[in-house]
Amino acid sequence: MSVELCMGNQAIALAALKAGVNVVSGYPGTPSSEVLETVSARNPGAVHVEWSTNEKVALEVGAGAAFAGARALVTMKQVGLNVASDALLSLPYLGVVGGLVLLVADDPGPISSQTEQDTRQFAAFAKVPLLDPSTPEEAFAMVEDAFELSERFGTPVIVRPTTRICHSSVPLETAFTYEAHAVSGFERGSRWVVFPRRAYEGHLEILERLPRVAGAFNTSAYNAIHGGRESADSSAHSNSGGGEGDARRDDTGGAAHIGIAAGGISYAYLMDALSSIPDAADVRVFKVGTPFPFPEARALEFLEGLDEVLIFEECEPFIERELLLVAGRHHLPILVRGKLTGDVNPAGESSVSLVREQVLAWLGQRGLPAAAAATATAAGATAATSTTAATTAAAPAPIPAAAGESRSQEPQPQLPARPPVLCAGCPHRASYYAVKKALRGRTAVYSADIGCYTLGNALPLDMVDTCVCMGAGFTVPQGMAWAEPEVLHLGFVGDSTFFASGLTGVANAVYNQTDVTLCVLDNSITAMTGSQPHPGTGLRMSSDATERDAANALKIPAVLKALGVEHVTEVNPFDFDTSVAAVRAAVDFKGVSALVFKAPCITVSKPAPQPEVDQSTCTRCKACIKAIGCPALVVREGEVRIDTTLCYGCGLCVRVCPFDAITASVPSTASATPATSTVPGASTPSATSTTSSPSDGTPSKASL
Amino acid sequence: MSTPSLDIVVAGVGGQGTVLASKLLAQAALIESLSVRTAETIGMAQRGGSVLGHVRIRADLPAASPLVPLNAADLLIGFEPAETVRALPYLREGGTVVTAHKPVEPVSATLGDAAYDGTAEVAYLRSCEGAGRIGRLVLVDGDALCEKLGSTKVLNVVLIGAALKAQNRESARETYEQAIESLVKPRFRALNKQALAEGMSA
Numbered sequence: 074m075s076v077e078l079c080m081g082n083q084a085i086a087l088a089a090l091k092a093g094v095n096v097v098s099g100y101p102g103t104p105s106s107e108v109l110e111t112v113s114a115r116n117p118g119a120v121h122v123e124w125s126t127n128e129k130v131a132l133e134v135g136a137g138a139a140f141a142g143a144r145a146l147v148t149m150k151q152v153g154l155n156v157a158s159d160a161l162l163s164l165p166y167l168g169v170v171g172g173l174v175l176l177v178a179d180d181p182g183p184i185s186s187q188t189e190q191d192t193r194q195f196a197a198f199a200k201v202p203l204l205d206p207s208t209p210e211e212a213f214a215m216v217e218d219a220f221e222l223s224e225r226f227g228t229p230v231i232v233r234p235t236t237r238i239c240h241s242s243v244p245l246e247t248a249f250t251y252e253a254h255a256v257s258g259f260e261r262g263s264r265w266v267v268f269p270r271r272a273y274e275g276h277l278e279i280l281e282r283l284p285r286v287a288g289a290f291n292t293s294a295y296n297a298i299h300g301g302r303e304s305a306d307s308s309a310h311s312n313s314g315g316g317e318g319d320a321r322r323d324d325t326g327g328a329a330h331i332g333i334a335a336g337g338i339s340y341a342y343l344m345d346a347l348s349s350i351p352d353a354a355d356v357r358v359f360k361v362g363t364p365f366p367f368p369e370a371r372a373l374e375f376l377e378g379l380d381e382v383l384i385f386e387e388c389e390p391f392i393e394r395e396l397l398l399v400a401g402r403h404h405l406p407i408l409v410r411g412k413l414t415g416d417v418n419p420a421g422e423s424s425v426s427l428v429r430e431q432v433l434a435w436l437g438q439r440g441l442p443a444a445a446a447a448t449a450t451a452a453g454a455t456a457a458t459s460t461t462a463a464t465t466a467a468a469p470a471p472i473p474a475a476a477g478e479s480r481s482q483e484p485q486p487q488l489p490a491r492p493p494v495l496c497a498g499c500p501h502r503a504s505y506y507a508v509k510k511a512l513r514g515r516t517a518v519y520s521a522d523i524g525c526y527t528l529g530n531a532l533p534l535d536m537v538d539t540c541v542c543m544g545a546g547f548t549v550p551q552g553m554a555w556a557e558p559e560v561l562h563l564g565f566v567g568d569s570t571f572f573a574s575g576l577t578g579v580a581n582a583v584y585n586q587t588d589v590t591l592c593v594l595d596n597s598i599t600a601m602t603g604s605q606p607h608p609g610t611g612l613r614m615s616s617d618a619t620e621r622d623a624a625n626a627l628k629i630p631a632v633l634k635a636l637g638v639e640h641v642t643e644v645n646p647f648d649f650d651t652s653v654a655a656v657r658a659a660v661d662f663k664g665v666s667a668l669v670f671k672a673p674c675i676t677v678s679k680p681a682p683q684p685e686v687d688q689s690t691c692t693r694c695k696a697c698i699k700a701i702g703c704p705a706l707v708v709r710e711g712e713v714r715i716d717t718t719l720c721y722g723c724g725l726c727v728r729v730c731p732f733d734a735i736t737a738s739v740p741s742t743a744s745a746t747p748a749t750s751t752v753p754g755a756s757t758p759s760a761t762s763t764t765s766s767p768s769d770g771t772p773s774k775a776s777l
Numbered sequence: 778m779s780t781p782s783l784d785i786v787v788a789g790v791g792g793q794g795t796v797l798a799s800k801l802l803a804q805a806a807l808i809e810s811l812s813v814r815t816a817e818t819i820g821m822a823q824r825g826g827s828v829l830g831h832v833r834i835r836a837d838l839p840a841a842s843p844l845v846p847l848n849a850a851d852l853l854i855g856f857e858p859a860e861t862v863r864a865l866p867y868l869r870e871g872g873t874v875v876t877a878h879k880p881v882e883p884v885s886a887t888l889g890d891a892a893y894d895g896t897a898e899v900a901y902l903r904s905c906e907g908a909g910r911i912g913r914l915v916l917v918d919g920d921a922l923c924e925k926l927g928s929t930k931v932l933n934v935v936l937i938g939a940a941l942k943a944q945n946r947e948s949a950r951e952t953y954e955q956a957i958e959s960l961v962k963p964r965f966r967a968l969n970k971q972a973l974a975e976g977m978s979a
């Protein structure tokens with residue numbers, strides 16, 4: 074026994090290792106990133122682990138390995154699957170030899186994403202089987218099974234955890250020995266070349282395969298039917314035989330003839346919610362762990378004798394639509410309720426409180442006495458809207474009143490909103506501010522992209538006018554430039570995004586001779602997702618030779634020049650005057666110009682000595698705060714001060730104060746702030762530097 | 778020795794170390810052979826946004842889901858007054874609140890005219906205690922303790938220490954030291970153990 078506290082993503086990684094995975098590829102994206110990082114950290118040495126340049130590349134790398142008979146895991150977040158979709162749609166036509174498992178993490182809420190899209194729909198679109206875990210423990214089991222399933226049916230398989238599974242921790246038995254899956258080797262044959270003729274055959278193979286997979290799913294323990302007070306575990310092992318007795322015997326009591334179906338973490342919320350609802354034991358529960366291909370026979374068993382069902386699932390009403398189909402196809406007189414009928418929140422996360430409230434409202438509509446009693450005790454739960462709302466809304470849900478006593482409570486003060494912001498000392502702040510300064514008085518549109526630098530949209534910088542998806546920071550301004558040539562058009566992408574999805578946009582601008590300025594915000598790391606390396610850093614997940622790897626780093630200015638951009642300038646954004654001049658020169662260049670702002674993220678650089686505010690000179694005008702909005706610049710007791718726990722000593726504020734009240738301290742008085750991480754070769758950004766040579770941030774290899 | 782069932786919510790600002798706090802609470806539960814489930818905020822909010830950690834401890838069967846429902850937390854550990862108030866809907870009637878009282882000013886508040894200094898939030902929390910909404914309120918001068926310890930990075934462990942004391946669970950100190958051993962890098966272990974002791978005697 075070796076029980077460890079494991080995050081869902083760690084559990085997934087360990088399961089892949091337990092299955093003898095040979096190749097693991099992926100592109101970082103919250104909430105999926107820790108999977109690949111864990112494989113790398115626990116790599117027994119035999120596994121090839123790589124951050125690929127984007128999700129499409131990652132999936133194709135995994136597919137190649139699986140064609141050759143290896144077991145491959147490919148990790149990404151849900152929007153990453155959009156990028157990988159070209160490969161995904163073709164792969165089931167060709168099939169695989171070794172197990173190919175895609176770990177695609179959905180993000181209901183969304184908490185850290187640009188969409189609330191549902192990978193279950195993508196699986197149905199691509200005709201790829203999908204497993205939908207409800208807990209980290211189940212994710213662990215499903216990943217192991219997914220490899221078997223993939224090999225047994227010769228198809229890629231998707232495992233789709235959601236944020237609350239990826240980032241929730243549980244104790245897990247993790248003792249196992251890694252045994253590499255035996256790679257059979259690539260066997261040549263016509264099946265691997267997807268000519269139209271082959272595609273037609275492949276389509277027929279898929280259509281023959283999916284019902285067989287559904288057949289296996291119909292008897293899978295991941296799809297369980299049980300009473301409201303049992304759990305799937307207690308009924309899971311009985312479902313190939315006659316274990317459904319409970320579900321069929323329940324025609325006594327108030328809740329007979331009604332059922333609830335749930336998938337993913339909504340099932341866990343449901344079980345917690347039902348445990349506090351009297352008489353919930355009479356409600357029949359259907360846990361859907363394999364939503365595609367839908368286990369129709371199992372669903373029929375669940376629906377038998379029911380007249381109404383309620384569905385809990387996050388993102389899209391996938392199970393709801395499938396159950397409507399099953400009911401329709403079999404002429405079942407059943408009312409299917411859920412998101413489509415407005416009984417369940419159509420968007421945003423779910424929660425125990427929300428599920429409980431929705432179950433009670435439903436039972437109440439059915440006039441069940443049990444519900445009335447429960448409603449009274451659930452006043453608190455129903456008063457608030459949802460955990461998401463309570464987490465993110467500026468005004469939180471009202472505090473439920475304790476009978477009688479609450480009158481002596483003061484009214485709750487208006488709480489300050491707290492959106493995420495660029496860190497104190499973030500080089501992106503300096504880059505955006507330099508652009509803003511340089512173009513003051515001129516009309517410009519700023520299109521940005523996905524990453525920390527999206528946070529440049531917040532006041533006071535207010536430098537992000539559009540943000541669509543990876544790569545659009547370079548292409549949206551091109552369309553705008555043709556539509557509105559009299560305005561300046563600038564695009565911003567990060568270094569990791571540049572390699573992931575920016576290159577084609579650069580080529581397009583050069584090819585079409587579009588008058589735009591393309592800016593790369595190069596902080597030497599994939600920062601937002603937790604400091605992963607990328608081609609521009611040269612560091613690799615399957616190598617420890619960091620110094621030599623860094624020498625292999627792809628140089629962004631050289632890439633831009635090679636793609637035909639004539640005007641390319643690299644600057645250190647903390648070298649402020651040089652940066653401002655470089656911005657002016659770039660926008661005045663007719664045609665495609667590029668600027669590379671290069672300075673390392675604070676997560677991969679050491680703090681510099683902090684400046685000080687001379688209170689006798691400071692006029693309390695707050696010009697520094699209004700200009701750059703650094704979170705370390707605070708107002709306390711009427712004075713503008715620097716919060717020494719946050720300041721990274723970047724020196725930007727020194728340049729901003731119109732009264733020179735902020736002065737850089739002499740370097741010898743070293744800062745007491747501890748470094749979060751030290752990186753060999755990372756130089757410290759300095760505002761006093763007079764050279765325009767960029768600092769050479771070399772990120773450390775990401776680890777747990 | 779422990780409460781058979783304990784729901785804890787940890788509330789703070791991204792970057793304050795809330796994730797390690799919930800991990801330590803969970804690891805300690807694991808050491809005590811209890812069932813535990815946690816949920817952390819990882820992602821965009823870590824850049825200075827509001828973050829919540831959920832820790833659900835059970836004596837035998839684990840909770841089905843990782844998020845503490847509203848009105849269910851026995852203990853709320855707040856790293857900053859506004860975030861403590863924001864998370865209060867999670868606290869059950871009469872639950873315990875352990876919070877640092879030094880505010881972290883959001884840029885939007887510093888920019889605007891509506892100053893935020895945490896005093897209104899602390900007064901509100903006190904009135905909630907007076908009204909019974911909060912059973913026990915412990916205000917921790919995290920700033921002073923961190924200064925004494927010579928590091929701003931240990932507010933999380935200081936607050937855990939204070940929470941143990943507030944729950945009369947001083948006897949769990951060794952368990953938590955063990956949790957620190959398994960989750961904190963060797964060179965920071967001594968500092969964190971000291972922080973735990975400071976929090977417990979605060």
Ligand code: SF4
Nearest residue numbers: 496499525600674675
């Ligand atoms: S993590 Fe790095 S890139 Fe992201 S906001 Fe902070 S300093 Fe900037």
Ligand code: SF4
Nearest residue numbers: 498703720721724726
């Ligand atoms: S030097 Fe100024 S701008 Fe830079 S982190 Fe410190 S307070 Fe913020």
